[in-house]
Amino acid sequence: MAEWPKAGGRVESGGLLTAVRKLFNLALGIVTSIGGFVEVGSISTSVQAGAEFGFSLLWAIAVAALFLAALVEMAGRVAAVSKRSMAAAVRERFGFHFQIIPLGAELIIDVLLLTAELGGAAIAVKMLTGIGFQWWVLPVGLVAWLVLWFGNFSVIEDGIGFLGMVTLSFVIAAWRLHPEAGQVLWGFVPSVPHHDVTRYAFLVVSIVGATVSPYLLNFYSSGAIEEKWTQQDLWINRSTAWLGVGFGSTVAMGCLVTAAIVLGPQHVKVETYEQAAQMFVPVYGRWAVTLFALSLGIGCFGAAVEIALNVGYVLGQAFGWTWGIDKKRRDVCRFVTAFSVVLLLAVLIATIGFDPLRVTLISVALTVVIMPLVVLPFLVLMNQEEYAGQHTSGPIGNGFLATLTVLGALMAIVVIPLEILGG
Amino acid sequence: MVDVVRDVLDKSVIDRNGREMGRVDGILLDVEPNQPARLTAIVIGPAALGDRLHPSLGRFVRRIEQWCGLDRTRPTHIEFAEIDHLAAKVQVRVTISDTAVGAIEQRLRAWVLRLPGAR
Numbered sequence: 001m002a003e004w005p006k007a008g009g010r011v012e013s014g015g016l017l018t019a020v021r022k023l024f025n026l027a028l029g030i031v032t033s034i035g036g037f038v039e040v041g042s043i044s045t046s047v048q049a050g051a052e053f054g055f056s057l058l059w060a061i062a063v064a065a066l067f068l069a070a071l072v073e074m075a076g077r078v079a080a081v082s083k084r085s086m087a088a089a090v091r092e093r094f095g096f097h098f099q100i101i102p103l104g105a106e107l108i109i110d111v112l113l114l115t116a117e118l119g120g121a122a123i124a125v126k127m128l129t130g131i132g133f134q135w136w137v138l139p140v141g142l143v144a145w146l147v148l149w150f151g152n153f154s155v156i157e158d159g160i161g162f163l164g165m166v167t168l169s170f171v172i173a174a175w176r177l178h179p180e181a182g183q184v185l186w187g188f189v190p191s192v193p194h195h196d197v198t199r200y201a202f203l204v205v206s207i208v209g210a211t212v213s214p215y216l217l218n219f220y221s222s223g224a225i226e227e228k229w230t231q232q233d234l235w236i237n238r239s240t241a242w243l244g245v246g247f248g249s250t251v252a253m254g255c256l257v258t259a260a261i262v263l264g265p266q267h268v269k270v271e272t273y274e275q276a277a278q279m280f281v282p283v284y285g286r287w288a289v290t291l292f293a294l295s296l297g298i299g300c301f302g303a304a305v306e307i308a309l310n311v312g313y314v315l316g317q318a319f320g321w322t323w324g325i326d327k328k329r330r331d332v333c334r335f336v337t338a339f340s341v342v343l344l345l346a347v348l349i350a351t352i353g354f355d356p357l358r359v360t361l362i363s364v365a366l367t368v369v370i371m372p373l374v375v376l377p378f379l380v381l382m383n384q385e386e387y388a389g390q391h392t393s394g395p396i397g398n399g400f401l402a403t404l405t406v407l408g409a410l411m412a413i414v415v416i417p418l419e420i421l422g423g
Numbered sequence: 424m425v426d427v428v429r430d431v432l433d434k435s436v437i438d439r440n441g442r443e444m445g446r447v448d449g450i451l452l453d454v455e456p457n458q459p460a461r462l463t464a465i466v467i468g469p470a471a472l473g474d475r476l477h478p479s480l481g482r483f484v485r486r487i488e489q490w491c492g493l494d495r496t497r498p499t500h501i502e503f504a505e506i507d508h509l510a511a512k513v514q515v516r517v518t519i520s521d522t523a524v525g526a527i528e529q530r531l532r533a534w535v536l537r538l539p540g541a542r
Contacts, residue, residue: 082511091433091446096472150540319469320435320446321528329541333531386511 030243037248038167039303040120041210046252047276049203050259055187060204064211065249073241075217079224081389086221087317090377105370106214112363114346117304119356124297141347153226160302167295171254173283177261202418209364215310222313312339368415371408435512448472468498494523
């Protein structure tokens with residue numbers, strides 16, 4: 001169990017200032033959790049779900065957020081206790097023979113997702129300027145690289161998180177459209193629709209795949225190490241994981257509710273972001289496209305920076321390189337080369353002209369396919385004192401992880417047929 | 424008695440000055456009949472990882488490294504006698520500069536240092 005600071009802990013010994021600073025960091029962590037959570041995958045799946053099935057898929061976002069929050073909390077716990085990120089812990093505990101499969105899959109997913117995020121950000125600029133999105137992929141990629149090259153962890157995490165506050169426009173739009181509370185609450189009860197059951201199931205799996213991205217887990221645990229968390233910070237970890245993911249999922253739910261109210265009655269199947277932007281018109285009028293473009297652009301750009309950085313993290317940790325975005329670049333040459341190369345690769349793929357929405361769907365499906373291999377290590381690591389110290393999982397945590405592993409395996413089996421039939 | 428797979432293989436390696444050298448990508452064992460196997464050296468480098476997956480992959484990685492003009496002593500072997508202690512990490516008595524472990528990092532540094540803000 002994570003514990004709140006007690007007498008003799010860091011809060012009291014550091015005095016009021018330390019306590020205030022810690023609370024500020026906690027609030028910052030929760031607010032900035034939007035960065036990385038609200039991105040191309042969550043926006044596109046939420047809009048499609050709302051437009052096609054009304055509020056009835058709200059439960060899928062809630063369940064996916066529950067999965068993510070629990071896994072993120074565990075990843076942070078392992079990092080704070082053992083000083084190992086997930087990639088490092090998996091290499092040491094399971095060996096390279098096991099790790100090569102989830103590592104390889106995660107790298108492929110990261111490249112695809114990064115391509116989609118750059119494409120999403122470029123489409124956002126296109127919506128603002130009217131100039132074709134492929135012209136914007138390279139500038140967006142260059143700005144992302146400059147942020148990574150000159151920035152530090154705080155700048156990347158907090159800066160992007162604060163800019164990501166613009167995505168609250170989804171929640172405000174939903175609020176101002178005055179959805180009927182009873183209907184919204186019914187959306188949290190899983191149900192079988194009267195039409196397009198395959199499409200419904202496909203969207204459920206897609207929402208889970210778009211939410212529980214492997215990069216988020218390793219990025220979070222790497223961040224815990226960058227910020228030098230200790231066991232005294234476990235309460236920050238727990239609060240950030242649950243409240244932060246809750247905050248991010250509220251934005252995704254706002255997106256779904258807005259799409260359900262505005263696009264639902266029009267019976268449109270959303271296939272472009274320009275179509276999706278129309279859902280802001282009743283609330284924001286002539287500012288609709290601008291606000292949607294800013295929300296999409298900043299969300300995608302933030303996720304792109306985090307995904308590229310995560311590739312540096314995951315490779316550095318798996319292969320034992322010196323890594324860290326706060327270190328001098330000359331001391332972490334392989335690490336900076338890794339994030340630079342993956343960014344360049346994604347820019348090239350996006351420039352060739354792959355449709356960002358299609359690339360998103362492929363990466364989401366792949367995420368679901370490898371989910372059992374991502375979740376299974378948690379079940380082992382969270383039961384070993386070497387990695388979790390005195391904070392190993394109890395029966396509830398283990399039961400949750402076992403359920404998630406089985407559900408992940410089931411979704412992995414059905415995702416490809418669903419992608420073909422319902423995607 | 425040490426379980427080399429559990430306690431040594433894939434662990435992080437730290438040099439005499441506390442710098443990260445990489446991970447234990449392979450191990451060399453001395454196997455005598457009717458005797459327990461003895462750890463003679465740890466191996467660091469992507470070619471050793473390639474060997475673990477498939478010998479032809481290891482050869483392929485070596486060929487690429489040679490084509491790039493990297494040191495022929497790679498992957499790096501560190502004798503058992505040079506291991507200081509085994510714990511969560513493997514501490515060794517040599518330094519990175521004594522070995523070819525840092526060859527790729529050094530090669531990349533020449534490029535990285537040309538960019539503004541690298542120092």
